Amino acid sequence: MRVVIAMMEHETNTFSPVPTPLARFARGRDTPPEGPEVLAAYRRTGSGIGGMIDTAEKWGAEIVAPIAANAWPSGPVEDEAYRYITDRIAEAVDKGCDAVLLDLHGAMVTRALDDGEGALLARLRRIAPGIPIGVSLDMHTNLYPEMVENATVIAGYQTYPHIDQHRTGVRAAEAIFRMLDGKANPVMVWGNRPMLPHVMRQGSEFGPNKLLQDRCIAMEEEGALAASLFVGFPHADISLAGLSSVIVTDGDRARAEAWRDELLDQAWKSREAFVYRIEPLEQSLARAKQVSEGPVILLDHYDNAASGGTMDTMTVLKGILDAGLENVAAFAIHDPDAVAEMMRAGIGAEVTLPLGGKIDMPSIGMKGEPLVVSGRVRLISDGRYRNIGPASVGVLMDMGPSVVLDTGKVEIVVISRHQEPNDLGCLLSLGIDPRQRRFVMLKSRVHWRAGFAPIMKDVIECAGTGVCTSDYSMLKFRKVRRPIYPLDLINDPAP
Numbered sequence: 001m002r003v004v005i006a007m008m009e010h011e012t013n014t015f016s017p018v019p020t021p022l023a024r025f026a027r028g029r030d031t032p033p034e035g036p037e038v039l040a041a042y043r044r045t046g047s048g049i050g051g052m053i054d055t056a057e058k059w060g061a062e063i064v065a066p067i068a069a070n071a072w073p074s075g076p077v078e079d080e081a082y083r084y085i086t087d088r089i090a091e092a093v094d095k096g097c098d099a100v101l102l103d104l105h106g107a108m109v110t111r112a113l114d115d116g117e118g119a120l121l122a123r124l125r126r127i128a129p130g131i132p133i134g135v136s137l138d139m140h141t142n143l144y145p146e147m148v149e150n151a152t153v154i155a156g157y158q159t160y161p162h163i164d165q166h167r168t169g170v171r172a173a174e175a176i177f178r179m180l181d182g183k184a185n186p187v188m189v190w191g192n193r194p195m196l197p198h199v200m201r202q203g204s205e206f207g208p209n210k211l212l213q214d215r216c217i218a219m220e221e222e223g224a225l226a227a228s229l230f231v232g233f234p235h236a237d238i239s240l241a242g243l244s245s246v247i248v249t250d251g252d253r254a255r256a257e258a259w260r261d262e263l264l265d266q267a268w269k270s271r272e273a274f275v276y277r278i279e280p281l282e283q284s285l286a287r288a289k290q291v292s293e294g295p296v297i298l299l300d301h302y303d304n305a306a307s308g309g310t311m312d313t314m315t316v317l318k319g320i321l322d323a324g325l326e327n328v329a330a331f332a333i334h335d336p337d338a339v340a341e342m343m344r345a346g347i348g349a350e351v352t353l354p355l356g357g358k359i360d361m362p363s364i365g366m367k368g369e370p371l372v373v374s375g376r377v378r379l380i381s382d383g384r385y386r387n388i389g390p391a392s393v394g395v396l397m398d399m400g401p402s403v404v405l406d407t408g409k410v411e412i413v414v415i416s417r418h419q420e421p422n423d424l425g426c427l428l429s430l431g432i433d434p435r436q437r438r439f440v441m442l443k444s445r446v447h448w449r450a451g452f453a454p455i456m457k458d459v460i461e462c463a464g465t466g467v468c469t470s471d472y473s474m475l476k477f478r479k480v481r482r483p484i485y486p487l488d489l490i491n492d493p494a495p
């Protein structure tokens with residue numbers, strides 16, 4: 001039994017000015033890992049493709065792993081990069097196999113396509129019409145019919161922060177292997193509702209999404225092969241951005257449809273609970289000044305790497321410096337030029353330099369604004385570490401050359417490649433123990449909870465600037481279907 005296993009993951013923020021060439025999927029190399037390198041990098045790691053590889057090995061399958069391409073969210077994927085990745089996968093399927101397992105994101109927009117995953121799956125379906133195709137998707141999938149029509153089984157994450165990526169890969173793969181073994185007959189249905197849940201309200205640890213994801217898990221205990229509720233990714237101006245659901249049952253279409261409708265109806269009823277209310281930054285920082293005990297997370301939620309932020313807007317960090325907060329660690333400012341300058345200056349050097357603000361953000365009408373900062377170069381690192389968990393356990397992270405700049409009150413981490421702070425390793429690997437800090441500024445929205453929630457005393461959400469803005473009125477939507485809640489305050493899901 002021969003199985004093609006591959007990864008192609010990108011969440012596209014169509015408002016992001018950060019480019020997405022092939023190199024972004026390669027993380028410091030020229031091209032992403034291919035062949036045996038894929039197995040070496042992901043086997044027994046907490047990733048979706050890791051779950052697929054481990055399951056295939058358990059079933060004794062021969063694995064062909066053409067490519068594992070994964071990039072931090074950013075602007076539309078360059079067509080050349082999309083072609084390179086999808087050609088590798090299509091060529092492997094064309095050589096012949098018994099099944100295909102794909103670790104996809106489900107919100108990939110390319111220069112030419114609004115639904116990158118659907119086009120890939122349709123191409124594979126044309127090459128191998130009867131082949132079982134199992135797909136794992138991120139909870140931030142913006143689902144298109146072409147994805148469902150050309151896959152056999154789809155399983156989505158049931159946690160945000162995403163700490164069940166491996167389990168999701170296993171869920172998708174197990175259903176396919178049971179099918180190949182003649183023990184399952186997957187039937188898949190899908191649907192959506194015209195709503196854009198706010199990312200800051202999408203966490204699965206509490207609130208409306210906890211109830212929805214708990215229900216998905218219960219449906220699988222009740223016999224669904226896979227039950228998924230996708231909250232969607234709103235920073236994508238494409239027609240089908242938003243909330244959707246896919247249910248896979250063993251041969252029972254009516255039950256699949258009933259479960260799908262139950263989830264979608266419950267989500268629609270919760271639409272107001274998915275709306276986020278913004279606190280002005282001055283108020284947030286005034287509250288921070290009253291804090292007596294840390295660590296308190298200062299969340300710079302308009303500019304995170306895991307949603308396509310430039311990760312170099314300086315508004316919140318400037319506010320922290322101006323407010324005179326002390327014993328602060330800040331993660332992180334993406335600024336390769338500043339890193340290079342501080343590396344030339346060397347450890348211990350006192351430097352004054354313009355930091356961040358190097359990238360303009362035309363989609364929200366803002367220019368990049370660097371902030372002149374003075375401090376001492378405390379540490380220089382290659383920026384590599386393995387995730388401690390619970391997110392992506394064991395996966396190698398690579399922030400590129402990185403520097404800790406110490407202003408005396410704030411230790412600012414400056415990195416050369418984007419990195420979401422979802423794991424304590426991002427600070428521990430640079431000699432900063434966040435448990436010893438009164439404040440930890442993180443450029444994140446929900447993913448920080450995976451690593452940092454267990455150690456924090458409180459969190460203060462800080463409205464800064466950036467293309468992951470929590471103020472959706474700053475985003476000019478042209479292509480998303482209308483009406484859609486809450487851009488339009490509709491109360492009928494099918495007006």
Ligand SMILES: [Zn+2]
Nearest residue numbers: 138139140162
């Ligand atoms: Zn996601």
